[in-house]
Amino acid sequence: MLLVIDVGNTNIVLGIFDDKTLLDHWRISTDRLRTTDEYGVLVRNLFYLNHVNSEEIDAIIISSVVPSVMPTLERMCQRYFGIAPLIIGPGIRTGMDIKYDNxxxxxxxxxxxxxxxxxxxxxxxxxxxxxxxxxxxxxxxxxxxxxxxxxxxxxxxxxxxxxxxxxxxxxxxxxxxxxxxxxxxxxxxxxxxxxxxxxxxxxxxxxxxxxxxxxxxxxxxxxxxxxxxxxxxxxxxxxxxxxxxxxxxxxxxx
Ligand SMILES: Nc1ncnc2c1ncn2[C@@H]1O[C@H](COP(=O)(O)OP(=O)(O)OP(=O)(O)O)[C@@H](O)[C@H]1O
Ligand SMILES: CC(C)(CO)[C@@H](O)C(=O)NCCC(=O)O
Ligand SMILES: [K+]
The missing domain is CATH 3.30.420.40 (ATPase, nucleotide binding domain)
Structure with a gap:
């Protein structure tokens, strides 16, 4: 199963896909002060309460517009899921040509x-x-x-x-x-x-x-x-x- 994470300035939205089906999704507030372990406990608890087996997560992808929380979230993925997440940014194939100046x-x-x-x-x-x-x-x-x-x-x-x-x-x-x-x-x-x-x-x-x-x-x-x-x-x-x-x-x- 795939864990997707969208980090916005107000909320972080998490979702779980089994192939193309979105099984469940959750919204937590974006807190720049929260630690790796606090995010870990939060996510593992959401999974536990919704009967999602963390062992079944085999990939994670994150998009973020809040750079400062990324080191914490990346560490959380490593430590609580044993996964290096894919992060939307340079080097990722989106299949879309971006016509912005930069x-x-x-x-x-x-x-x-x-x-x-x-x-x-x-x-x-x-x-x-x-x-x-x-x-x-x-x-x-x-x-x-x-x-x-x-x-x-x-x-x-x-x-x-x-x-x-x-x-x-x-x-x-x-x-x-x-x-x-x-x-x-x-x-x-x-x-x-x-x-x-x-x-x-x-x-x-x-x-x-x-x-x-x-x-x-x-x-x-x-x-x-x-x-x-x-x-x-x-x-x-x-x-x-x-x-x-x-x-x-x-x-x-x-
Ligand atoms: N019915 C409502 N009345 C007043 N404010 C609302 C209502 N619903 C949402 N908001 C506020 O609107 C803002 C946007 O909410 P929303 O949940 O759509 O964005 P978000 O996904 O959290 O944004 P981001 O992705 O930037 O974090 C938030 O500040 C939220 O508190
Ligand atoms: C505009 C927001 C804040 C919307 O989440 C985000 O997409 C962002 O920080 N964008 C960077 C600036 C830009 O998109 O041109
Ligand atoms: K959003």
Whole structure:
């Protein structure tokens, strides 16, 4: 079985594949201070509680956009699984040509998402990931990664709004009936929700113009299912896109 690990700035998502089937997945917070042994105990416990036999893990692949936790995670893989993990980075075959000025600069999560989306849906395709940041990525018909846009994420934007004001409370991101709202919580919900819906449709329409096509649009990340229904442009929501991409890239490098 294959253990896939996606290290984001807020969360680390772990998944287990038996061949092409995702058997289970878990989300833990990204904690730069956690030790090798703490990560080891956490992961081994998740496996134990979900009846996964650690002995059956025969490979690990990791994508990370948080360099500082990588030495710890690599040691965890060695020590608790006896495996040297494959790490998305220079030297890994993704099967995708990266057209960034400096290909090493693109976040590994964006490349992994792009590989999965192109494999699943073909090109041209636009990928939106609602994580700590909201990223938009474009892949053309040939399967080249063209680049995209990076926006402040929904969670951190809302946190900033709450932190920098005296009277605004924390809210749950939620769709509202209307945008002319008569209380603070609903006003904030409407602004956050329809503001980010508008961002999606605005950036996608510009991207479609630059891509010169009727690109398909796939969304992932925790908030994708909440935002997608009100957008005009999101065609598909694929919550496990990054894990799927890690599995595909692993197969290209085994
Ligand atoms: N319903 C919600 N209301 C308010 N905030 C939310 C809601 N769901 C998620 N968030 C916040 O949105 C942010 C993005 O969450 P999500 O879990 O999608 O990203 P992530 O996968 O953790 O991101 P990364 O991959 O960058 O670590 C987090 O800060 C999270 O706390
Ligand atoms: C944009 C984030 C933070 C999204 O997780 C990540 O992909 C990242 O740190 N990227 C590096 C910069 C870039 O992709 O151009
Ligand atoms: K992510």
């Amino acid at each position: 290909p090493r600069e693109v976040g590994a999560d964006r490349i992994v998402n792009a590989v999965a989306a192109y494999e699943l849906y073909g090109g041209p395709v636009i990928i939106i990931d609602f994580g700590t940041a909201t990223t938009f990525c474009a892949v053309d018909k040939k399967g080249d990664y063209l680049g995209g846009s990076i926006c402040p994420g929904i969670g951190i934007s809302t946190d900033a709004l709450v932190q920098r004001t005296a009277l605004l409370p924390r809210i749950e991101v939620r769709r509202t009936e209307r945008v002319i709202c008569r209380n603070t919580v609903e006003s904030m919900q409407a602004g956050v929700y329809y503001g980010f819906v508008g961002q999606v449709d605005g950036i996608v329409s510009r991207m479609r113009r630059e891509l010169g096509s009727n690109a398909r649009v796939v969304a992932t990340g925790g908030l994708a299912v909440i935002i997608a229904p009100a957008t005009k442009s999101i065609d598909l929501v694929e919550p496990m896109l990054t894990l799927e991409g890690l599995r595909i890239i692993y197969e290209r490098n085994r």
